Amino acid sequence: MNATIEQLLQHRSIRQFKATPLSSAETDCLLQVAQHGATSSFMQSYSIIHVSDPAKKAALAAIGKQPYIADAAMLLVFVADHHRNAQIASEKGKSTAIIGSMDYFLFATADAMIAAQTTTVAAESLDLGTVFLGSLNNDAQAVIDLLELPAHTFPVVGLAIGHPDQAPQLKPRLPRNQVVFENSYVQQANLVTQLSDYDEAVHQYYDLRAANQRVDHFTTQIAGAMDRRFEKRHELLAIAQKQGFLQY
Structure with a gap:
């Protein structure tokens, strides 16, 4: 069993973080890795909102009813995103009606989740703690408004990352x-x-x-x-x- 598998088998959610910030190198590394997961048909139908504004972090913590969201050193929201590709198609004079299909929603959601999981694996390899935030769906419209998400986007999941201050079983x-x-x-x-x-x-x-x-x-x-x-x-x-x- 190699080190990668050992790490994956040790995954656990961390809900208590130290106040230590991530270095710029760690932040850059995680964002770079996030973009290198698999993506359906190479359409890269996702975006990542790096939420660094303390007020917005606090607002997301209130939406999720989880105070530790505001304490995370790094907070990311992974978004199913066909807005960018719709704009490209429109500029090329093509129809964008297919974005309304369930197929396109599913694979944009999958792209966002793959990026989130890839980021999680990378973060844990750096001895950082992570927790997925499905709680943002408590009020998806509030998240859309807060992050100014345009048409053809949808917040899929959040991810809190930081130096762990707990060691759960x-x-x-x-x-x-x-x-x-x-x-x-x-x-x-x-x-x-x-x-x-x-x-x-x-x-x-x-x-x-x-x-x-x-x-x-x-x-x-x-x-x-x-x-x-x-x-x-x-x-x-x-x-x-x-x-x-x-x-x-």
Whole structure:
């Protein structure tokens, strides 16, 4: 097992950062690496907003309801972006109607996520901590307004990076036979029973991380997540359509 694989297997989310800033060399390195992940059809249909303004960082922390967002030395928002390519096509006298297709939204979203994951791997190789910020979808329209995102763009995920000030245990993953299938999908019955050992492993993980707090099993968490409703998140489709995506 080589050093790269060892590093990947040690991934964990960091939610507490030291006040130490990143060097300009570290920042430049991460942004350079972010642009060298895979991209669909070489269209590079993503952009990265480097949020350095303390007021904007605080606003994003409020949207995400996660104060540590404002404490991160580096805060990036990865954006599905067909605005740039639409402008190129328009200047070349070509139609841009295809941007409204689900296909184009999916691969722009994938491009943004690949860039985010590539950045994460690079950051961790520099002994930095990272945490993905799906919480920005708590109010996607507020993020769009705050970052002045034009038509044909959509904020996919945030990424907070900094020098870690905590060392959480590795979070246990689902058994491989629940995730990896050979040649075709395997539908399984009695999942709660099948996952009883995993439930206990997750319970122990949270019990160690949050002593004296209520700790649920994995299956209980999943059932609760499926039964929740976040009002603003139910607006995501309409917001994406307003941005010019998912028209057909």
